[in-house]
Amino acid sequence: MNALQQLIRHRMAENHWSYGDIARRGGLPRSxxxxxxxLERLSRPPRPVTLERLARGLDVPLDTVRGAAATAAGLHVWQEPVSDPEIEVMVAGLAKLSPEERRHVQALIRSLLNGRQQQD
Known part of the structure; x- marks a missing residue:
């Protein structure tokens, strides 16, 4: 069971909610x-508005739902606060790339970091 499934099912059991209850509370379709x-594995995290509504429906912080959804989609969540606006723009831009484009970016970053380690 992935992290988002665990979160949803835990909140359902804890509060005796149905899918319909969560949907009504958050303004989402039950489906x-x-x-x-x-879904065992998400191909990508749900849209931001879906995450916001799911957080409202589950009565948990948005960051909790975002983290669970990212993990369920196989993404890593950066927990550190970012004070550099360039990094924020780059990270936000990654969401607009296709999975194949993100793999290229990931390979480039690994290559740059490996080159840096060899120089040290």
Whole structure:
């Protein structure tokens, strides 16, 4: 079970909620809540508005839902605060890239870091 499934199912059990209850509370279609709770692996995180509504429906902080959704989609969540606006722009831009483009960016970063380690 992935992190988003665990979060949804935990909140359902804890509060005796159904998929419909969460959907009504968050303003989402019941089918969306059901799919997020039953899909084993997300190909990508849900849209930001879906995450916001799911957080409202589950009555948990948005960052909790974002982190669980990212993990469920195989992404790593950066927990450190970012004070450099260039980094914020780059990270936000990654969401607009296709999975193939993100793999290229990841390979470039690894290559740059490996080159730096060899120089040290």
């Amino acid at each position: 969306t809540v059901h799919n997020l709770a039953t």
